[in-house]
Amino acid sequence: MPAATREAVAAAVRGLSKRFGSTQALDSVTLSFAAGEVHGLVGENGAGKSTLGKMIGGLYHPDSGEIEIFGSPVRRWDTKRAQDAGVVVIAQELCLVPALSVAQNVFLGRERSTFGVLHPGLVQRYAELEQVCGFGLPADAPVESLSIADQQKVEIMRALARDARIIVMDEPTSSLTADEAARLHEIMRWLRSRGTTVIYVTHFLEDVLENCDRVTVMRDGRVIRTSETATETKSGLVEAMLGEPADVLLPERPPPPSPEADPVVEMREVWSGTAVRGVSLAVRPGEIVGLAGLVGSGRTEIARALFGCDRVDSGEIRFCGRPVGARSPRASISRGMAMIPEDRRGQGLVLLRPTFENVTLPHLRGFSRAGVLARRAERAAVKELIDRLGVRPAQVDGDVSVYSGGNQQKVLFAKWLLGRPEFLILDEPTRGVDVGAKAKIYQLIVDIAASGTAVLLISSELEEVVGLSHRVHLVRQGALIGEVPADTSVDEILQRLFGVGEESRGES
Amino acid sequence: MTASASARPAPAAPPGVLPFIRRYAVLIMLAVLFVVLSVSTSSFLTVTNLLNILNQNAPLAIIAVAGTLVVICGGFDLSTGAIFSVANVVAAWVAVNTGSPVLGLLCAPLVGAALGAVNGAAITRLRIHSFLATLASSLVYGGLAVLITGGFLISVEAPGFTALGRGGIGPVYYAIVILLLFALLAGFLLNYTTFGRYVLSVGGNAEAAELSGIRVDRVKLYTFLFSGLAAGVAAAIGVSRIGSGQPQAGDGLQLLAIAAVILGGTSIYGGVGAIWRSVCGVYLLALIDNGFDILNANPFFKDLTTGVVILAAVALSAASKRR
């Protein structure tokens, strides 16, 4: 608990309101952030956390209300002025310039220059920052070649490079592994020790309880309460967020399939590119098989090879006992496979199109005759499904681009459940999803498996993988290094993933 | 569903007058111009004049209608003018050499569709951007048209050849009827068929579409084929109207068609758009032309006025898009 600086207010908002169309994203929010505190901001998807953060950072203009930074109210406010005043936002959606290098992205807008001519020495400057962060990213790699997790680290470094006095971190750990998140928390403590204010938006309530000084709970665009973290508990926070007590435990797994049941899908010694190296695995009907691995270990690539997105160099993939011939997402889908990709917005949804079009996209043949759509049947089916999954707002014409993350994820589930797949690949299905929605997604996964669908579950949240899967494969550098049974402890898995005796990354 | 959820209003279509203006900017401009012209001169609001405007611009509108699908699918077809040229000289050549006007006119859509398919194949096979691919193919096609004719025009004397372009059902020219059918067809394709849905989703997010099992390349190819077909149909009308095939007949059509599509409000980034918008775009430009002619205005100001009207329409459609 930082004692001394507590009284000084770094940022304050008063009566802040913001409307998007008919959605009241923020409803006269009044809140203050003390200098040198780590202030947690929690709430379910769509509560308005990101909107608040963006307004403080100058990305959105409030409809009414005012923002005060270090005691002085701001008038004309945009990102440039915000940054000049020491306010920086790490946005929730990764937002980097793909063709620029890591270092160029990190120092973007903060280049040292004389009369606009860049100074050399960007790499040294980067190295200095790297000393503090220890993420180990190469300075000159183009950002587009990095995995999502590494891009997330670039985002964090970019904020740090600004010597900000107030940093809004909007779900910065959503694609980091546990030890990387721990590394970030360390950085937060270091920032706090230097008097920087961190506004920490996250759905990981444990992280809030461990790392924040105070926490604010939001719901429906309003502030429910702000309190000292020491006085809060996880279930208390959940209740405040959802407005009702809720169960955050993992649901009961469906019974495992009999060991002699024939697998739905099987990989035999599959090699693909540089990222998948001799992978063999099998998933049986009704079974949930987890893939646990560190970020960048190649889990996504395994899924992509399986689904036919990437070329398989050698090895065999069998579906329902027969080797598969032509391989493409299309062929996989027609065989009964489905995949929810890790990049929801980039690979999953067509953001410009409404909900029902997204949901029925792979199944249009079933909703058409001679190419002509049966729109009524289509909408009825989607309506039924999104009601069942609890997509909100439950409108078939809903605009998916403004749905919160959890609801977007549910739309993706709807999209594939509509086809009743025999085999479902889930790549990070709960990334950026609030606790309430998370519980629903867990239940969904379990229900899907109980209905006989084989599930391959990839997640960076080890609790989730071990808690939901019947069996877990450990992945390291593109290869499976072993299998552990359900409910193996997270610590043990971590040890095996790093290799016994090896040191964890980020150390040194 | 939790109780709190239902309390939140759904993100329905935003209310108010500004969104309406934004949405229907091109229609509003069209209506304004229509009214202005109607009160400025009595020669405007006559059945013949209106039918003339519709008829004259029908070939362009047909190309723009199909071009809308290309743009929605994230592409750009700069070769429609050249396809028009090839199709119209082929039609004339066939009519002259077989003596059958019908056969000649039928050739135009076929040639158009074939050249469009070649575009589509080049774009999807070679994985090159359609902007550059169709720019190149338009040069090639344009060259072909010149070679076919040897630089001369091919006059068709066969009786009946001009029926399609100059005739009509009662006072309504065939061209208008064909445009209507074509626009309805395209609108139907876009909104009521799986193909249309695929076009929209490929334009919206090609990767997501591919991962949803859609043959992205094939969808793209079909849009270019359709665009070529449209250019061929337009060429059939054009060549029949003129009565001779000319290698430059289509020059510049492609730019007008694309301008009309974008002016209508279809997004240059793909994924959203509508057929009626492009038709409005074509006729907005047509009204300006017609207005200058019948108002006896100084033609020196025509380009300037056209530019200002386009800017106004676009500015309207962008009205107060501030966050």
Place this chain on the structure above:
Amino acid sequence: MTASASARPAPAAPPGVLPFIRRYAVLIMLAVLFVVLSVSTSSFLTVTNLLNILNQNAPLAIIAVAGTLVVICGGFDLSTGAIFSVANVVAAWVAVNTGSPVLGLLCAPLVGAALGAVNGAAITRLRIHSFLATLASSLVYGGLAVLITGGFLISVEAPGFTALGRGGIGPVYYAIVILLLFALLAGFLLNYTTFGRYVLSVGGNAEAAELSGIRVDRVKLYTFLFSGLAAGVAAAIGVSRIGSGQPQAGDGLQLLAIAAVILGGTSIYGGVGAIWRSVCGVYLLALIDNGFDILNANPFFKDLTTGVVILAAVALSAASKRR
């Protein structure tokens, strides 16, 4: 750097010959054409001919060089031709009416920059897509050019007016020197200044740039200003070369410039590209022209050949990009 990080293969430049071909496609095509022409005729590989080619296309290349920044920044400038027209008639008008050729020629870049800034302001203020905005403004500017001259050309008799366009330093025309300086300036801006970095980032991801505190609108505006300036400089060379200002002098330049930029390999989506690429693109097209003239080849085949060469270059640059 920690140990674990280095374990991941660094995404370095991919090795092998295919990526090389892809990357330098436009250069390779240029070299091939160069060699072909050199062996086909002895008139090609002469100092005068090469200087001529460079000189003739310098104005276009200057426009393409600046256009590269616009395209990298995610924009499209379809008004450079019209700006060229306005700037060249203003230059002639001023030279005639003040009797000072220097003053006249100086006006061209100023007028160009001003019109470019107007483009930029319209695009950023009204938040409309540059494609449509510059299409509209090109009509407006084109109209202006005609109004200034009343449709006639303005012949400049003032001695010295043609020095810029026809003279040079030794055998090297001023136009070539100016192009060189301009390309170096643009390359320097792009690679060694904050402005260039901002251009790359705005084109790569405007939202990320905004998040980084970059004034996206201002950066865009400057690219259009620069493009207008380039069109003005090109106009000064052009009007001085011909010795008279003409309202249609710039017609079609904008499309050639954009084609050259894209042909060079700068991404139409923005965010990546290089100045040298566009210069190569311009001279690739120029070599085809030159080749046809000096080989006395049938002009009927020129468009066709140009199209095929473009396709070849683009296909090369896309060579085996397949999965």
Place this chain on the structure above:
Amino acid sequence: NSDVSQVNSGASEAPSGKTGPVKIALLASSSQNGFNKAVYDGAVAKAKELGDVEVTIFDGKFDSQTQFNQVQNVASQGTYDGIVLVPNDNVGIAAAIPAAAQAKIPVVTTLFPVGPKLTELTPQVDGVVSTVAADTEENSKKLAEGVVEYCRDKDPCKVAILIGQLQFPFDNLRNKAYRSVLDPHKNIKVVATGQGNYDRDTSLKAMQNILQANPDLDVVLSNADQQTIGAQVALESAGMDLSKMYVTGGGGSQEAVKQVRAGKWAADQIDFPNSMGKAALEQVVNAVRGKPVTPVVDADTLGPVPVIVTKEVLDQHPGFKGEWAD
């Protein structure tokens, strides 16, 4: 060739003698072009002279479709009594003329005939009452004959042809006419055919390139003055002496006349756009008023000078300046 013959033909097309004010639409191939401006000025001058006649110019934007639409619009509006046409496309536009004929609006075409036959000046299309034009093929041959004359004692005599655009029917016709005259002469070598596109800059480039392969050119045979002006810049910067060569232009612009007088250009094929405008207006008003109409007005006879001028010819006509400025 085609002689001026007074025939009363208009009876069927022309309304039987309209009295009162007459409105004429002048459909220019482009309103923003010196040549067309001269036609317009001539028409306006004649209208003043006749009195009670008003002329309105339409911009054809060098686009055949635009002009096609304009004919239709004028025909359907009933505002105009007659049309003077400077066609962009002599064949395509023919399809629009019947609409005018139906509306009883007489059409006079200038510069080019209207209809499928490029060399047939007698009106080919119902609705066209008069053609005010010259025989392009014949005149092109005359221009080329000057080249033959100049080349008589030269072997080889190297000729570069600078043509507008070969894909334009009339340019194609001109090119063929040139070749039909030049090719039979063994000493004459056509070493290059460049396209000048009626544009100075394009022609400058083309000529520079041609000079690379043929630095020892004797003749530049250009069909348009704008092209020759561009070529001249290239020739002079290459250090060539035009007065020793044989350089032609076409169009009879003021600049061309100046250059021929100065002895730089050897010959120019003259057009008289202002006089053509006058003649066309006269014919169309005659048709409207129900007076006799001349179906073919040979444009070559309208001016004070013969169609092909050389320095000697111009010296005999010191007052002639050229009827248009580009």
